[in-house]
Amino acid sequence: MLNNRDHNKCIVCFDKIEDLNFNLFDTRFGIKNLYQIGKCSNCGLIQIFPLPSEDDLKALYEENYNFGGESGTVYSRLRDHFLSSSAYLLWLFLDGDVSFHSYFGSGSLLDVGCNEGRSLLIYKKHGFRPEGLELNEKAAAVATAKGFKIHTELIEDFYPEEKYDLVVLANVLEHSTRPTEMIRHVARILNPGGQVWISCPNVESWQRKLFGRYWINWHVPFHIAHYSNKTLNILLMDEGFHIEDIRQESPSAWMTQSLIARFYAKRGKPTKKLRNPLLVGSMMLFIRLFCFPILWFGNHFGIGDCLVVKAKKDF
Numbered sequence: 543m544l545n546n547r548d549h550n551k552c553i554v555c556f557d558k559i560e561d562l563n564f565n566l567f568d569t570r571f572g573i574k575n576l577y578q579i580g581k582c583s584n585c586g587l588i589q590i591f592p593l594p595s596e597d598d599l600k601a602l603y604e605e606n607y608n609f610g611g612e613s614g615t616v617y618s619r620l621r622d623h624f625l626s627s628s629a630y631l632l633w634l635f636l637d638g639d640v641s642f643h644s645y646f647g648s649g650s651l652l653d654v655g656c657n658e659g660r661s662l663l664i665y666k667k668h669g670f671r672p673e674g675l676e677l678n679e680k681a682a683a684v685a686t687a688k689g690f691k692i693h694t695e696l697i698e699d700f701y702p703e704e705k706y707d708l709v710v711l712a713n714v715l716e717h718s719t720r721p722t723e724m725i726r727h728v729a730r731i732l733n734p735g736g737q738v739w740i741s742c743p744n745v746e747s748w749q750r751k752l753f754g755r756y757w758i759n760w761h762v763p764f765h766i767a768h769y770s771n772k773t774l775n776i777l778l779m780d781e782g783f784h785i786e787d788i789r790q791e792s793p794s795a796w797m798t799q800s801l802i803a804r805f806y807a808k809r810g811k812p813t814k815k816l817r818n819p820l821l822v823g824s825m826m827l828f829i830r831l832f833c834f835p836i837l838w839f840g841n842h843f844g845i846g847d848c849l850v851v852k853a854k855k856d857f
């Protein structure tokens with residue numbers, strides 16, 4: 543259950559978690575519970591604890607995440623049009639790319655947590671042969687209707703006929719209660735020398751310190767663990783990867799959401815302003831135009847908001 547304290551071990555190195563005495567509430571959907579954050583006394587991982595049970599998490603995802611619910615609307619058509627345009631590539635160049643949407647290449651690719659397949663369309667256009675892994679049936683059905691091969695197993699139960707050249711975990715790892723197993727299974731389904739591309743929030747971010755409990759990337763209870771350069775390195779090296787490239791990005795959308803949460807989020811109430819496209823869009827433009835020096839500084843000095851990693855399987 544959410545409030546028992548039995549599950550208080552680090553999910554990467556299984557050492558003891560020390561309570562940071564930091565009560566957090568959900569700033570997006572209005573979930574009433576309070577959640578604790580702790581730090582591993584060995585590897586330094588910061589994570590929610592006690593861990594929510596799998597059943598609790600499943601129920602919370604079904605209640606709060608609108609999988610497959612935005613297809614065919616005017617908004618979704620406009621969004622899909624923008625995502626396939628060169629203006630989007632320009633925006634990613636200026637604002638940072640945390641979903642690997644500006645990368646070109648070749649070979650087979652598995653997008654873990656592919657949702658409705660929007661990224662798959664982009665990866666295909668950019669030269670890859672993408673497939674998706676998606677547990678939610680509604681989202682998987684939407685992605686399948688776009689013409690992609692979508693697998694609906696847990697990654698630990700997934701045994702593809704052919705291994706992949708590349709696995710993408712774009713804003714996925716932080717949701718996992720068993721990240722070591724996830725990375726181990728990624729290694730299993732990769733060809734020798736294959737790569738995993740990972741993006742996830744950076745717990746060392748200056749914005750985490752500025753916004754405190756309102757930092758949008760706490761995202762309790764859905765974000766289980768909060769990684770840094772160091773803890774991500776430990777996780778990947780332990781499972782036979784070495785990092786080829788690590789950089790940081792600070793998307794204006796994330797800072798916008800942290801700001802909106804800071805001013806409007808109240809425990810137990812959904813923050814409706816996070817879903818106001820006019821407010822969010824204008825704040826994103828404002829931040830990109832006027833805050834770029836501090837965002838750039840953060841990215842180049844290890845305190846940006848998102849870690850973006852390419853790692854290669856060593857065997």
Ligand SMILES: [Zn+2]
Binds near residue numbers: 557582585
């Ligand atoms: Zn640890």
